[in-house]
Amino acid sequence: MSDNAESPTETQKDDPSIQHAATEHTGASDEKKKIDVLLKAVGDAPIMKTKKWSVERGRTVQSLAQFISRFLKLEASEQLFIYVNQSFAPSPDQEVGVLFECFGSDGKLVLHYCKSQAWG
Amino acid sequence: MMAAERNTVSCYLDEKTFRLCCQRFLQHSETIQDGWSWEQIKGTDEGFMKKTLLIPVKSSILNKQHECSIQDENMETDDIQANVEDETAGVQAVCEIHAVLRYEYHVLYSFSYQIPVLYFRASTLDGRPLSLEEVWSNVHPNYRQRLQQGPWDTLTQQEHPLLGQPFFMLHPCRTEEFMKPALDLAQAENKRVNYIVTWLSVVGPVVRLDVPLSYSTEVSAPD
Numbered sequence: 001m002s003d004n005a006e007s008p009t010e011t012q013k014d015d016p017s018i019q020h021a022a023t024e025h026t027g028a029s030d031e032k033k034k035i036d037v038l039l040k041a042v043g044d045a046p047i048m049k050t051k052k053w054s055v056e057r058g059r060t061v062q063s064l065a066q067f068i069s070r071f072l073k074l075e076a077s078e079q080l081f082i083y084v085n086q087s088f089a090p091s092p093d094q095e096v097g098v099l100f101e102c103f104g105s106d107g108k109l110v111l112h113y114c115k116s117q118a119w120g
Numbered sequence: 121m122m123a124a125e126r127n128t129v130s131c132y133l134d135e136k137t138f139r140l141c142c143q144r145f146l147q148h149s150e151t152i153q154d155g156w157s158w159e160q161i162k163g164t165d166e167g168f169m170k171k172t173l174l175i176p177v178k179s180s181i182l183n184k185q186h187e188c189s190i191q192d193e194n195m196e197t198d199d200i201q202a203n204v205e206d207e208t209a210g211v212q213a214v215c216e217i218h219a220v221l222r223y224e225y226h227v228l229y230s231f232s233y234q235i236p237v238l239y240f241r242a243s244t245l246d247g248r249p250l251s252l253e254e255v256w257s258n259v260h261p262n263y264r265q266r267l268q269q270g271p272w273d274t275l276t277q278q279e280h281p282l283l284g285q286p287f288f289m290l291h292p293c294r295t296e297e298f299m300k301p302a303l304d305l306a307q308a309e310n311k312r313v314n315y316i317v318t319w320l321s322v323v324g325p326v327v328r329l330d331v332p333l334s335y336s337t338e339v340s341a342p343d
Binding site for chain 1: 260261262263265266294297298300301302303304305306309311313317318321322325330331333335336337
């Protein structure tokens with residue numbers, strides 16, 4: 001993902017490190033440099049039309065959160081929260097590849113997300 | 121949206137469960153040497169969890185007037201990376217010198233909110249307390265923009281309820297917004313969560329306190 005791109009209409013085409021995972025591919029694509037992530041909405045969070053993504057292992061949670069926020073066109077005042085293992089928030093600096101190693105199953109990492117108003 | 125019925129779980133935490141969650145949290149901290157301890161207030165049965173961290177930061181987050189002393193402190197270390205583009209330009213303009221800050225975190229139980237609250241204080245290594253502005257600069261970028269939308273009741277300076285000293289505090293009023301989804305999710309899977317683990321995993325990183333992943337799998341909820 002280009003960290004410079006601020007366009008709210010940025011699509012996954014602009015972001016080679018986060019790609020729509022084709023259904024035939026497993027986590028073994030691209031010499032295992034990417035892992036499959038399944039995004040699930042909780043609470044009032046909008047549901048993503050595309051739920052399954054191939055993400056580079058080195059991508060951070062923060063970077064993924066930014067991508068999801070832009071994809072969902074969240075307001076600047078809305079905060080996205082991401083949970084792994086249902087109820088644990090990984091550090092924003094954590095790499096998704098590490099999360100996959102710890103919590104991945106059936107070749108994918110399930111991440112839940114929700115949004116809330118800004119704190120304060 | 122989902123039309124499925126949800127049994128909502130209370131986001132409140134009673135004090136006894138707070139202590140039990142902390143006990144289990146602390147056991148794991150001990151196992152992985154994560155540095156947490158329980159501090160009991162003498163003569164009472166009140167206490168809190170405490171951890172101190174040394175955090176390297178760019179000295180640019182510190183007020184300019186203090187930068188000189190930080191630079192002198194670090195002159196002898198190997199961490200200095202001078203990237204001076206113009207020799208005649210002021211060093212402060214382009215140098216990226218790292219400073220080390222001392223953050224002390226306290227996890228307290230709030231009787232009025234019936235949830236845990238994160239207090240912390242921050243200082244430079246020579247003991248100078250950080251200003252609110254400096255602490256703000258050090259909020260994790262992932263949260264900084266949204267927090268700044270309404271800073272006054274989010275990150276505030278408060279007197280520590282048990283120690284009576286000035287601390288910073290992350291206001292607990294929005295706790296439900298991020299706890300509720302996690303608690304509901306767990307309940308949907310018939311799992312119980314350790315409230316403190318879930319709660320701290322969300323609030324900690326905001327102020328540079330990371331909770332290692334192993335807490336998520338190794339710390340159980342109290343019965």
